[in-house]
Amino acid sequence: MVLKTFGWSFAVTALGLVAAFLFGGWTAFGIVAILSILEISLSFDNAVVNAGILKKMNAFWQKIFLTVGILIAVFGMRLVFPVVIVAISAQLGPIEAVDLALSDKDRYQELVTDAHPAIAAFGGMFLLMIFLDFIFEDREIKWLAWLERPLAKLGKVDMLSVCIALIILLISAMTFATHAHQHGGTHVDKAETVLLAGIAGLITYMIVGGLSGYFEDKLEEEEQEHEEEEKAAREGKPKSAIALAGKAAFFMFLYLEVLDASFSFDGVIGAFAITNDIVLMALGLGIGAMYVRSLTVYLVRQGTLDDYVYLEHGAHYAIGALAMILLVTIQYEINEIITGLIGVVLIGASFWSSVRRNKRIAEAEGQAGEKTEVSSGV
Numbered sequence: 001m002v003l004k005t006f007g008w009s010f011a012v013t014a015l016g017l018v019a020a021f022l023f024g025g026w027t028a029f030g031i032v033a034i035l036s037i038l039e040i041s042l043s044f045d046n047a048v049v050n051a052g053i054l055k056k057m058n059a060f061w062q063k064i065f066l067t068v069g070i071l072i073a074v075f076g077m078r079l080v081f082p083v084v085i086v087a088i089s090a091q092l093g094p095i096e097a098v099d100l101a102l103s104d105k106d107r108y109q110e111l112v113t114d115a116h117p118a119i120a121a122f123g124g125m126f127l128l129m130i131f132l133d134f135i136f137e138d139r140e141i142k143w144l145a146w147l148e149r150p151l152a153k154l155g156k157v158d159m160l161s162v163c164i165a166l167i168i169l170l171i172s173a174m175t176f177a178t179h180a181h182q183h184g185g186t187h188v189d190k191a192e193t194v195l196l197a198g199i200a201g202l203i204t205y206m207i208v209g210g211l212s213g214y215f216e217d218k219l220e221e222e223e224q225e226h227e228e229e230e231k232a233a234r235e236g237k238p239k240s241a242i243a244l245a246g247k248a249a250f251f252m253f254l255y256l257e258v259l260d261a262s263f264s265f266d267g268v269i270g271a272f273a274i275t276n277d278i279v280l281m282a283l284g285l286g287i288g289a290m291y292v293r294s295l296t297v298y299l300v301r302q303g304t305l306d307d308y309v310y311l312e313h314g315a316h317y318a319i320g321a322l323a324m325i326l327l328v329t330i331q332y333e334i335n336e337i338i339t340g341l342i343g344v345v346l347i348g349a350s351f352w353s354s355v356r357r358n359k360r361i362a363e364a365e366g367q368a369g370e371k372t373e374v375s376s377g378v
Contacts (some may be wrong), residue, residue, distance in 0.1 A: 005298045009290040016287045023279060031275050032284040038274070038289020038318075038343050040295075043297050047292050050256060051299035057252055061179040061299070065256055070293045072257060077289075079282045081268050085119060101278045117176065117190050118197040118331045123328035124172075125165055125201030131320030132161035133209075143313035143353060162202070169198040172327050194330060215255035222251050273326050273339045309357065314350025318343035 003010075013036065020032035054062050080094075082360055087097040092111065100108040112119075136155025137147065144150040154160060173195040271281045321342050 003341055006291070006294045009287075009294045013287050016283045020280060020283050024277075027278075028280055031277075031280050032287070034167065034344065035274060035281065035284020035342070036287040036291070037285075037347075038271070039285050040291045047295040047299060050296040053255075054296065054300050055086065061250075061253060065253055066293060066297060069253070069257060070289070073289055077268065078200055079286060082205065085268070087273075089274075097117075098278070103124070116272075118193050120326040120330045121169070121172065121194040121197040122201040123272055124203075124323050124330075125169055125198040126205045127166050127319050127323035128168065129161060129202060129205040131316055131323055132164060134316040135320070136161055141309050143310040143350060148313075165202060168327065169202075172198070176330055215251060216255045218251050219257075241357055271330065273322050308351055308354035310350040310354040311347065314347045317350070318346045321346065 016036070017029055017032060024031075050065075054065060057065070083094055083097050083101075087094045092100070097108075100111070135151050138152035138155065139148070142152075154331045176191045176194050202305040268281075268285065271285060276282060322339070325339050325342070328334060
């Protein structure tokens with residue numbers, strides 16, 4: 001079952017890591033491995049969401065999502081999108097950006113380094129909003145309760161996450177301008193770029209969130225209409241139930257694609273905190289995307305969602321860490337291996353906490369069962 005579901009992912013991993021080693025030696029191998037883990041970690045909750053919605057769809061639409069959908073996710077968001085980001089920020093054509101990345105790495109690196117403040121501000125704000133909206137929401141399950149409980153209370157203040165994000169952006173832009181001024185004023189204009197790019201990241205997050213909310217509401221409406229159609233058919237008043245079911249499934253598909261794009265986006269932006277090399281980025285994110293697909297299929301076929309309840313928390317803390325690192329790298333250089341390992345450590349800690357939680361629950365249930373048996377015997 002595991003080999004059948006994850007077979008393609010294992011094959012792509014082996015090919016991707018070999019390609020990375022041939023491309024740039026052990027350093028490239030390590031970066032691709034970290035990017036793969038990062039992508040899987042950040043998209044784990046995406047796979048859970050996908051599985052929860054996919055199980056409501058018929059076999060045809062499941063196949064559409066897992067074929068056409070994965071092509072969009074892997075080739076569109078993970079492979080093409082990083083090139084587009086570099087092309088826009090460095091004011092290059094997409095073909096020219098790819099050609100430079102492969103043929104003139106020094107020039108490409110120079111352009112990316114020059115465009116890095118804009119990329120970091122845009123991505124940092126997008127990721128920061130994901131983290132803030134998560135941490136300010138009151139959740140039944142809390143991983144770090146001492147921190148999450150008071151933050152959930154603060155989250156009741158309207159638009160708090162937007163205000164905090166904008167304050168952090170202003171501090172980042174002002175710090176950049178001050179540093180540039182102290183060093184001769186050669187990059188004072190970049191402070192404006194940082195500010196504009198950060199606002200663009202915030203707007204992008206709000207648009208993606210708005211579209212996701214729209215499709216979710218539309219999906220609920222379609223499901224209600226479908227139930228009414230089925231009820232009418234049972235009462236001898238046949239309607240276009242099949243067409244409506246298809247319409248509902250189509251909205252499910254659109255909703256899933258918007259969600260997948262948003263999750264893919266944080267992986268792509270997070271990758272820029274680890275490397276500027278689009279070849280390594282494409283290999284690492286492509287491997288990760290294959291595992292997300294396999295995990296989605298596995299969860300659907302098993303008919304159950306994951307029991308490791310803190311993994312979503314760990315993934316969002318990793319997003320928050322990446323957001324702050326990106327904003328710091330506007331001004332200061334941070335080793336990419338350290339950047340990648342922070343996310344892996346947070347995910348690992350949340351996984352270990354989940355395992356311990358499951359063990360405590362199992363022990364508590366076992367003790368309760370023993371007490372029941374003793375009571376019955378008495």
